Amino acid sequence: MGGGITQVCSQSGYPVLVSEINDELLQKGLAGIKSSLDRGVQRGRLTPPDRDAALARIRGTTDIGEFGDCDLVIEAAVENLDLKKKIFGQIDKVCPRHTILATNTSCLSVIEIASATKREDRVLGMHFFNPVPAMKLLEIARTTATSDETFNTAKSFGQSLGKTIVIAQDSPGFIVNRLMVPQILGAIRLVESGAATKEDIDTGMTLGLNIPLGPLALADFIGLDTVLAMAGVIYKKLGDTQYDPPQLLKNMVAAGRLGRKTGRGFFEYK
Numbered sequence: 001m002g003g004g005i006t007q008v009c010s011q012s013g014y015p016v017l018v019s020e021i022n023d024e025l026l027q028k029g030l031a032g033i034k035s036s037l038d039r040g041v042q043r044g045r046l047t048p049p050d051r052d053a054a055l056a057r058i059r060g061t062t063d064i065g066e067f068g069d070c071d072l073v074i075e076a077a078v079e080n081l082d083l084k085k086k087i088f089g090q091i092d093k094v095c096p097r098h099t100i101l102a103t104n105t106s107c108l109s110v111i112e113i114a115s116a117t118k119r120e121d122r123v124l125g126m127h128f129f130n131p132v133p134a135m136k137l138l139e140i141a142r143t144t145a146t147s148d149e150t151f152n153t154a155k156s157f158g159q160s161l162g163k164t165i166v167i168a169q170d171s172p173g174f175i176v177n178r179l180m181v182p183q184i185l186g187a188i189r190l191v192e193s194g195a196a197t198k199e200d201i202d203t204g205m206t207l208g209l210n211i212p213l214g215p216l217a218l219a220d221f222i223g224l225d226t227v228l229a230m231a232g233v234i235y236k237k238l239g240d241t242q243y244d245p246p247q248l249l250k251n252m253v254a255a256g257r258l259g260r261k262t263g264r265g266f267f268e269y270k
């Protein structure tokens with residue numbers, strides 16, 4: 001998600017400083033952005049000079065201490081509340097008072113993340129969708145503390161990226177994941193119960209509902225660890241059993257079968 005957000009911001013003309021936890025992952029991420037832009041050129045969606053200009057606007061670092069000149073920081077680390085709070089606490093110390101801090105969290109509490117800072121009025125959720133360059137939607141989640149100025153700036157920024165904005169309260173799963181997670185978990189429970197094969201579940205859903213990906217392929221695409229984290233967080237908050245993660249999902253994550261990013265989830269990927 002971090003790579004996709006970086007690409008879209010840079011293609012929209014913004015200089016972007018992107019941070020990874022080590023140089024190897026940083027180089028991998030930057031190479032991923034370059035391949036994505038190269039594919040855009042091959043498909044005629046952008047010109048080689050536009051690709052080169054977008055790449056030139058991106059600078060990588062492994063030190064978030066360098067974020068002191070940023071007006072907006074969008075965090076896209078793994079879905080873990082303690083980690084996100086730690087990152088926000090660090091960024092809060094580095095960035096000037098006017099900087100807006102946004103989290104791309106899928107379903108953690110934005111106000112809990114904001115509580116790690118001394119600028120709760122300048123924190124909000126900016127939830128992009130995967131793959132970021134292709135997906136038109138941006139959910140903005142404002143907390144009880146988010147100021148109108150922060151909200152309006154984030155909204156204008158999102159629109160300048162060409163995204164359509166929907167606004168959600170700071171509630172578990174916002175709009176889309178709140179409705180999507182039960183469908184994915186329901187499909188996994190069908191596999192568990194032997195009611196149908198994974199192939200037939202996905203074929204049934206794609207052709208029956210005229211959607212591009214079945215729920216199991218979608219789970220692989222999102223990452224099964226992320227799906228498990230989302231389900232766990234929403235279940236803990238709401239106590240609604242439709243969000244209770246199925247054992248099969250837990251087992252697959254424990255086995256490192258995380259979907260596309262590891263080459264194997266419900267389906268196999270080359």
Ligand SMILES: NC(=O)c1ccc[n+]([C@@H]2O[C@H](COP(=O)([O-])OP(=O)(O)OC[C@H]3O[C@@H](n4cnc5c(N)ncnc54)[C@H](O)[C@@H]3O)[C@@H](O)[C@H]2O)c1
Pocket residue numbers: 001002020021025076077078079080083104105106107127128129130221222223226261
């Ligand atoms: N995958 C999706 O479809 C999707 C969609 C919308 C939002 N999100 C959210 O975006 C965020 C990232 O998800 P992703 O799918 O890109 O996950 P990912 O596993 O692909 O990437 C996670 C990133 O976190 C970094 N990271 C790992 N440990 C860290 C640490 N200790 N400190 C700092 N950074 C660390 C990794 O280096 C990597 O850059 C999550 O909050 C997720 O819920 C994901």
